[in-house]
Amino acid sequence: MKTLAGLGEFPFIEAIARSARGKGSRRGVVLGIGDDAARLRLRRDAIVTVDSLVEGVHFRRTWLEPAELGRRAFRVAVSDVAACGADARFVLLALAAPSSYPARNALALVRGLIDDAARAGAHLVGGNVCRSPVLSLAVTVVGEAGPRVLTRDSARIGDTVYVTGRLGGAAAAVRHLRRPPRTAASSEGRRRAPPLAPYTKPPVRLDVGRSLARLRAIGALIDVSDGLVQDLGHICERSGVSAEIDPRAVPVARGASLEDALFGGDDYELLFTARPGAASERGVDEALVAGKCRAIPIGRIVEPRDAKVVSSTDGRALVGGYAHFSKGRRP
Amino acid sequence: MKTLAGLGEFPFIEAIARSARGKGSRRGVVLGIGDDAARLRLRRDAIVTVDSLVEGVHFRRTWLEPAELGRRAFRVAVSDVAACGADARFVLLALAAPSSYPARNALALVRGLIDDAARAGAHLVGGNVCRSPVLSLAVTVVGEAGPRVLTRDSARIGDTVYVTGRLGGAAAAVRHLRRPPRTAASSEGRRRAPPLAPYTKPPVRLDVGRSLARLRAIGALIDVSDGLVQDLGHICERSGVSAEIDPRAVPVARGASLEDALFGGDDYELLFTARPGAASERGVDEALVAGKCRAIPIGRIVEPRDAKVVSSTDGRALVGGYAHFSKGRRP
Numbered sequence: 001m002k003t004l005a006g007l008g009e010f011p012f013i014e015a016i017a018r019s020a021r022g023k024g025s026r027r028g029v030v031l032g033i034g035d036d037a038a039r040l041r042l043r044r045d046a047i048v049t050v051d052s053l054v055e056g057v058h059f060r061r062t063w064l065e066p067a068e069l070g071r072r073a074f075r076v077a078v079s080d081v082a083a084c085g086a087d088a089r090f091v092l093l094a095l096a097a098p099s100s101y102p103a104r105n106a107l108a109l110v111r112g113l114i115d116d117a118a119r120a121g122a123h124l125v126g127g128n129v130c131r132s133p134v135l136s137l138a139v140t141v142v143g144e145a146g147p148r149v150l151t152r153d154s155a156r157i158g159d160t161v162y163v164t165g166r167l168g169g170a171a172a173a174v175r176h177l178r179r180p181p182r183t184a185a186s187s188e189g190r191r192r193a194p195p196l197a198p199y200t201k202p203p204v205r206l207d208v209g210r211s212l213a214r215l216r217a218i219g220a221l222i223d224v225s226d227g228l229v230q231d232l233g234h235i236c237e238r239s240g241v242s243a244e245i246d247p248r249a250v251p252v253a254r255g256a257s258l259e260d261a262l263f264g265g266d267d268y269e270l271l272f273t274a275r276p277g278a279a280s281e282r283g284v285d286e287a288l289v290a291g292k293c294r295a296i297p298i299g300r301i302v303e304p305r306d307a308k309v310v311s312s313t314d315g316r317a318l319v320g321g322y323a324h325f326s327k328g329r330r331p
Numbered sequence: 332m333k334t335l336a337g338l339g340e341f342p343f344i345e346a347i348a349r350s351a352r353g354k355g356s357r358r359g360v361v362l363g364i365g366d367d368a369a370r371l372r373l374r375r376d377a378i379v380t381v382d383s384l385v386e387g388v389h390f391r392r393t394w395l396e397p398a399e400l401g402r403r404a405f406r407v408a409v410s411d412v413a414a415c416g417a418d419a420r421f422v423l424l425a426l427a428a429p430s431s432y433p434a435r436n437a438l439a440l441v442r443g444l445i446d447d448a449a450r451a452g453a454h455l456v457g458g459n460v461c462r463s464p465v466l467s468l469a470v471t472v473v474g475e476a477g478p479r480v481l482t483r484d485s486a487r488i489g490d491t492v493y494v495t496g497r498l499g500g501a502a503a504a505v506r507h508l509r510r511p512p513r514t515a516a517s518s519e520g521r522r523r524a525p526p527l528a529p530y531t532k533p534p535v536r537l538d539v540g541r542s543l544a545r546l547r548a549i550g551a552l553i554d555v556s557d558g559l560v561q562d563l564g565h566i567c568e569r570s571g572v573s574a575e576i577d578p579r580a581v582p583v584a585r586g587a588s589l590e591d592a593l594f595g596g597d598d599y600e601l602l603f604t605a606r607p608g609a610a611s612e613r614g615v616d617e618a619l620v621a622g623k624c625r626a627i628p629i630g631r632i633v634e635p636r637d638a639k640v641v642s643s644t645d646g647r648a649l650v651g652g653y654a655h656f657s658k659g660r661r662p
Contacts, residue, residue, distance in 0.1 A: 009655040030376055034569070035482050036414035036553060037380035037474065045361055046377055048456070049368035050425045050471055054463045057427075083367035094381045094425070094469040096388075099656045125379070128469070130655045132385045138425040138459070138469035140381055143368065151366050222367060238365070324340040324461045325430045 004106055005099035009129060012103065016110050016124070024118030028089060029125055038125035040090050040142060047086040047143035051077035055135040063177045066105040067112030068200050073137040074113045075202045076225070078120060079268040081143035082205040083223040085150040085213025088122040090142040096132030113139070120204055148213045150272070155220035155239035159273035159301040162284060164208055164293045167228055169198025169253030171264025176255075194255020202268040208291035209270060215287055217280035219273035219301070227265040229309050230321025235273065236301075236308040244312040245299030265322035269293075273301055335437055336430035340460060343434065347441050347455070355449030359420060360456055369456035371421055371473060378417040378474035382408035386466040394508045397436040398443030399531050404468040405444045406533045407556070409451060410599040412474035413536040414554040416481040416544025419453040421473040427463030444470070451535055479544045481603070486551035486570035490604035490632040493615060495539055495624045498559055500529025500584030502595025507586075525586020533599040539622035543603060546618055548611035550604035550632070558596040560640050561652025566604065567632075567639040575643040576630030596653035600624075604632055 004012060017033040026032070031039035053059055053073050064072060074091065081088045093113060097106060114124050122141065172194040205223070212218050220235045228250065232243050252261040274280050284295045299312060307317030335343060348364040357363070362370035384390055384404050395403060405422065412419045424444060428437060445455050453472065503525040536554070543549050551566045559581065563574050583592040605611050615626045630643060638648030 004656040007656075012656075031480070031482065035484075036411040037378045037417075037472075039415070039476060039480055040377045040379060042373070042377060046371040046373060046473065047368045048371060048421070048423060048471070048473060050381075050423045050457065050469070051459050052425045052427055052461050052469065054427050054461060056464055057462045080367040084370070086368075090379070092379060092381045092471065094383045096383055096385050096467065097656075126381065128382050130383050130385060131388045132465065132467065133387060134464055136427065136463065136467065138381070138383065140379070140423065140471045141368075142377065142379060142473075145370060149362070149370055151362065153366075325335040325338075325343075325428075 002103045003099060004097055004101050004103050007103035012106065012129060015107055019111050019114050020124040023114050024123045025121065026123060029123055032125045038090065040125065042089065042144050045145040047081055047084050047145055047149065048140065049077060049080035050138055050140045051080065052136060052138040061135065064200055066108040070109040070112030071116040072200065072202065073139045074116045075204055075268060077139035077141045078122065078204060078206065079223040079225065081141050082209035083150065083221055083270060084143065085148060085209040085221065086143040086145050087210065088120050088141055088143050088206055090125045091117045091122050092125060092140040093127035094138040095127065095129045096136045098133060098135065099131055101135060120206055146210060146213050150209065150213050150218060150221040152220050152222050152235050153238040155235050155241050155273040155301045157241055157301055157303055158276055159219045160276050160297050161232065161243055161245060161273050161299040161301065162295040162297055163228065163251065163269055163271050164205060164288065164295060165203060165269040166251040166253035167224060167267045167269060168256030168260030168264045169195065170202065170266035171260040172253065172256035173199035198253055199266065205270045205291060208288055208293060211287035211290055212272060215283045217275045217283050219275065221270060221272035224267040224269050224271050225265060227263040227321030228271065229262050229318045231271055233308040240304055241301050242303065242305040242307065243299055243309050244302050245309060246312045248313065249298045251296050262318060263320040333434045334430060335428055335432050335434050338434035343437065343460060346438055350442050350445050351455040354445050355454045356452065357454060360454055363456045369421065371456065373475050376476040378412055378415050378476055378480065379471065380408060380411035381469055381471045382411065383467060383469040392466065395531055397439040401440040401443030402447040403531065403533065404470045405447050406535055406599060408470035408472045409453065409535060409537065410554040410556065412472050413540035414481065414552055414601060415474065416479060416540040416552065417474040417476050418541065419451050419472055419474050419537055421456045422448045422453050423456060423471040424458035425469040426458065426460045427467045429464060429466065430462055432466060451537055477541060477544050481540065481544050481549065481552040483551050483553050483566050484569040486566050486572050486604040486632045488572055488632055488634055489607055490550045491607050491628050492563065492574055492576060492604050492630040492632065493626040493628050494555065494559065494582065494600055494602050495536060495619065495626060496534060496600040497582040497584035498555060498598045498600060499587030499591030499595045500526065501533065501597035502591040503584065503587035504530035529584055530597065536601045536622060539601055539619055539624060542618035542621055546614045548606045548614050550606065552601060552603035555598040555600050555602050556596060558594040558652030559602065560593050560649045562602055564639040571635055572632050573634065573636040573638065574630055574640050575633050576640060577643045579644065580629045582627050593649060594651040
């Protein structure tokens with residue numbers, strides 16, 4: 001099997017450029033892959049974010065097909081653009097891979113990213129490839145702001161807290177994938193296996209983000225990447241408020257536990273607050289029809305307290321979530 | 332010594348945000364570190380590029396102080412913006428580091444990048460931090476196009492080929508750094524040690540790029556990252572021409588060989604072509620005064636031949652340069 005070393009850097013880049021050329025809209029791409037830098041035309045403010053996936057930390061090669069890995073890398077990164085209510089327009093990929101990595105896999109990975117980005121309206125315009133002892137992808141997404149950019153700091157006391165889908169599925173999938181093979185292969189292991197899609201194919205909530213950004217009733221918005229409680233905590237901290245959530249109202253993904261849903265992370269659903277009232281509720285429901293998901297109310301924003309996020313059933317402080325540099329903490 | 336695991340992800344990000352806030356111009360930063368994505372305002376086209384440094388491939392921890400590593404990561408990435416003749420405006424850093432990496436070093440690294448970026452007119456507006464078995468930095472630079480963006484495809488037959496400084500110094504420095512400690516410590520090793528600055532502190536040629544972009548006489552431009560011959564080959568390929576260079580005219584850095592200068596890479600000087608003639612020469616010389624460097628003519632653009640780059644002394648084809656996924660090839 002031909003490796004990246006066998007294929008060589010420049011033929012690899014040329015193959016990437018060929019794949020990118022045919023895909024998605026080239027609107028705004030004045031200069032794409034092939035020069036020193038991409039030249040991009042935007043009519044509104046640029047929304048820029050970068051996110052990384054590192055082998056052995058965020059994934060193992062056995063967990064995802066190469067194309068799924070490329071897709072996941074794009075979706076994890078573009079989620080931050082969705083959380084601003086912006087359009088995704090351009091993508092850059094910094095790919096680091098061992099010389100022994102199969103060329104076919106590297107191309108499938110990049111094409112998985114290109115195809116998924118194209119479906120989301122974004123075009124691969126540049127990047128970097130280099131050698132590395134571990135496979136890693138750093139994806140930069142350049143978006144374009146809409147008339148309003150949603151932020152974390154705009155929650156108000158009295159707001160209802162919503163989430164756009166079931167949570168904890170990715171955490172449950174990763175726990176299953178991490179099991180020793182023997183356990184996974186046992187009949188009990190198979191019977192209880194959660195769906196892997198929440199991990200292999202996280203949702204793209206760009207449509208939802210854009211629709212919500214048009215509603216005056218929307219307060220703060222964030223994507224659930226570190227876990228519901230931790231990300232709601234980010235909203236509270238930036239907005240100077242606290243939040244009460246009803247754990248019984250939190251939508252739990254199939255095969256996941258309530259703990260996975262509260263603290264698991266990697267869900268990439270949107271978490272947002274909206275002014276209370278029937279008109280706001282109707283607006284939120286209508287805004288989400290386009291995104292084919294539902295807004296599930298799970299709590300409300302309250303006056304600032306010692307704890308940022310508390311349970312409305314027993315007043316218990318909720319603390320925990322994914323933290324880099326340590327193993328995922330759970331309370 | 333406190334590690335990144337001991338410090339924790341969010342206090343680390345908060346410390347980065349504090350360091351970034353005080354440095355450089357915040358012009359155009361509508362939303363910086365602390366939300367889902369940065370929101371940036373540009374008046375002209377965006378120039379976007381990403382570049383990575385990976386431990387064990389591009390550096391070893393013993394080769395550079397953490398602040399030097401941050402500076403080098405910025406300079407390697409911003410060089411592509413200089414090669415477009417654009418301004419550097421915003422930076423994003425995707426930093427991957429082992430949990431055991433000292434927090435003090437991680438902060439020094441990021442501050443080295445922030446400070447150097449600020450001197451170049453660019454502001455750290457976002458990024459990502461995560462755990463990784465090896466230290467790596469992927470730096471995204473967002474620049475702003477000037478009235479003209481310089482590209483690789485605009486060399487014309489008859490153009491003079493120039494380079495902005497001495498070449499091969501980084502290759503010589505890396506060869507020295509790679510030596511086994513015993514050799515390096517011997518008196519002969521010390522006596523023959525080349526300066527390390529070309530590697531630890533590559534030049535920033537933003538001023539030069541901008542000045543050259545104003546000159547109508549300039550043809551194609553690229554930065555020397557893969558080696559003079561290989562990068563000139565990129566210009567030739569994109570412009571549909573060949574180039575003749577006089578190896579005796581190529582400026583060789585102190586401690587480096589002619590082979591280092593021709594094929595070494597990592598120099599980050601600018602390599603460009605300009606229409607021939609006295610007016611053009613004068614313009615080039617004046618344009619480079621601001622950048623405190625000299626334009627050294629090393630050859631000329633000729634009709635396309637079998638070989639992209641040939642020696643003007645003996646007509647020999649010159650081939651070679653840095654290639655990722657293999658060890659640096661030298662002819």
